[in-house]
Amino acid sequence: MKILDILKKEELTKEDLLALMKIDNQEDLQLLFKKAYETKLKYIGNNVYYRGLVEFSNICIKNCKYCGIRKENSHVERFLMSEEDILQSAKWIYENDYGSMALQSGERTDKEFVDFVEKILKKIQKMTNNGLGITLSVGEQTYETYKRWREAGATRYLLRIETTNRDLFEKIHPKDETHNFDKRLQALKELRRAGYQVGTGVMIGIPGQTEEDLVNDIIFFKENDIDMIGMGPYILHDETPMGQEFKNNILSKEKRVELGLKMIAICRIYLKDINIAATTALQGLDPEGREKGLLAGANIIMPSATKTSERVKYQLYNGKPAINDDAEQGKKSLEKSLKNIGENIVYGKTGDSPHFFSRKK
Ligand code: 5AD
Ligand code: SF4
Numbered sequence: 001m002k003i004l005d006i007l008k009k010e011e012l013t014k015e016d017l018l019a020l021m022k023i024d025n026q027e028d029l030q031l032l033f034k035k036a037y038e039t040k041l042k043y044i045g046n047n048v049y050y051r052g053l054v055e056f057s058n059i060c061i062k063n064c065k066y067c068g069i070r071k072e073n074s075h076v077e078r079f080l081m082s083e084e085d086i087l088q089s090a091k092w093i094y095e096n097d098y099g100s101m102a103l104q105s106g107e108r109t110d111k112e113f114v115d116f117v118e119k120i121l122k123k124i125q126k127m128t129n130n131g132l133g134i135t136l137s138v139g140e141q142t143y144e145t146y147k148r149w150r151e152a153g154a155t156r157y158l159l160r161i162e163t164t165n166r167d168l169f170e171k172i173h174p175k176d177e178t179h180n181f182d183k184r185l186q187a188l189k190e191l192r193r194a195g196y197q198v199g200t201g202v203m204i205g206i207p208g209q210t211e212e213d214l215v216n217d218i219i220f221f222k223e224n225d226i227d228m229i230g231m232g233p234y235i236l237h238d239e240t241p242m243g244q245e246f247k248n249n250i251l252s253k254e255k256r257v258e259l260g261l262k263m264i265a266i267c268r269i270y271l272k273d274i275n276i277a278a279t280t281a282l283q284g285l286d287p288e289g290r291e292k293g294l295l296a297g298a299n300i301i302m303p304s305a306t307k308t309s310e311r312v313k314y315q316l317y318n319g320k321p322a323i324n325d326d327a328e329q330g331k332k333s334l335e336k337s338l339k340n341i342g343e344n345i346v347y348g349k350t351g352d353s354p355h356f357f358s359r360k361k
Contacts (some may be wrong), residue, residue, distance in 0.1 A: 003028040007035045012270055017218060020266050021211045029258070036265035036297035043273040044299045048343045049351025051102040051135055051277075052093030052305035052327075055314040056081040060106025062139070063174050064162075066203070068237035068315045069106055075239055077313050081306075083120060089305045090124045090132065092327060097347035100133035102158070102302055107139030114145050118152045125153035133350030135199070137230075140187045146194035155352070157191045158199035158230055159184070163206060164220040165213045172206060172242065188224060197356040199275070200224070201231035204263055205256035207246045214259070218267055227274055227353035228300070229267055232281030233260045235317035243318075253285045260289075261296040268297030273354045275300050284319055291341050300351070301338075303330050 003023060006016045023029050040046075057080040058069040069076055081089075086103075093101045103120070117138065124132060135156040136149060146157070163169050166181050173179035191198045202217045221229060233256035237243040251259070260282050267276055277300040278293025286292065290301060304311060305327045314320075338345055 003031055007031060007269070014215060014219065017215045017266060017270065018212060020269075021215055021262055023262065029262075032262065032265050032269075033296045036268040037295060039268050039272060040297045040299060043354065046342060046344050047299060047346045047351075048294055048338060049100065049275070049300050049346050049349065050098040051100045051133075051300060051302045051351075052089070052096075052098040053102045053104060053280075053302040054081075054086060054089045054093075055104050055304070055306045055311070056086050057105040057108075058314050059108060060139075061109065062107050062178060064179070065172050065174070065241040066206075066234060066237070066243070066317075068240060068243075068317055070240060073239050076315075079310055079313055081310060083116070083123070086120055087123055087127065089327075091127065093305050094128045094132055096331065098303075098305075099347065099349045099351055100135065101305070102135040102137060103154075104137040105139075109139075109141055109145070114141070114148070118148055121149060121152035121154055133352060140183060143190045143194065146191055146196070150194050150196060154196070155350075156197040156199060156228065158201070158228065159187055159191065160201040160203075160230065161185070161188070161217075161220070163202050163209060163213060164217045165209065168206065168208055168213065171208065192225075197227040197353050198224075199228035199230055200226055201229050201277075202263075203234040203281075204231060204260045205251045206234045207242070207250055214263060215266075218263070218270055221267065221274075222271055225355075225359065226271075227356040228276070229271075229274060230277040230279055230300075230302075231260070231263060232279035233257060233285055235281055235284055235319070237315070237317045257282065257286045257289060257292070260285075261292055264293055264298050265296040271355075273358060275351070275353045275355075277302060280304075280320065281317065284317065288337075291337055294338070294343055295341060301334070303327070303334055 059078045060069055060071055063070045063072055134154045136154045137158040169181045276298045278290040278298035282289030282293050
């Protein structure tokens, strides 16, 4: 079947999704992006919502083989932002009308950390009169912890499954109890039960990952009724096992960006009203990656609001962008480039997932 005919269908089968994922020429690719953008216009409008990103600690108990801040990387200078600095970032995000913020860090499950996050959430909500949407992205926790943080004011939680191919998951993580595929699945269910808008996502272009794997990822998002998606291309980091193993054996940057954009577009077409982020990793491989992501159907941008001095230490992969920009400068240049591509930045609204509320009705 022709790509155009697939794009006209109301319901897409797995074979359709695979045909879209395997598009190998510019003409069909543009048709795919166009259809995805039309779908975005229909369900979301030409609107883009911000989540001011605060990467508040790079301390992590895990050892994911792809990640630059994995526990065993002794070259990383570890930090935890002070309560005062986090609150100041939150204030900046609030006063600049970003509407939402994302608190992200390495994974820790100790009591001190759990209490710290809870206290921060309460203070942010008090300071802003419950005026900020807050996304947490701090890894796998107990159900009790999810509940406590939900009650303290977090409304969304992002926990990536990284890949839904169990074998591949096991290849890119150490084989032990802290890196367990079933536990990750369970965590996503518990987050839903705790009342969050639930986000997940995958890395794209992992060595060994097939186009069918990526299609299965998208079907997984649908089957699990996911509200938001954050995904991006896999990028090497020198000081990691995978960074070493695959440094001469990885898809080109262009191919990974293209696959990333295809993922966004097919997710938009297939899942319709969910929030999809154009992530920093996309920008990491292509200076215009985020803009291209929006034109392929994404509607969320996460501009960094972390202090410049700490940003340098939060290196998940080589060449992470904008580590030297400050938040103020970043805001201006982003605004300009988004206007250039015809996107409407929605200030002052939380930009919750429409999908979450359509389920609630
Ligand atoms: N390349 C791309 N994304 C990465 N992440 C971690 N390491 C890398 C990398 N080398 C992503 C993972 C994780 C999130 C915090 O960052 O998907 O969930
Ligand atoms: Fe830690 Fe997340 Fe990096 Fe894994 S991906 S090592 S959990 S920060």
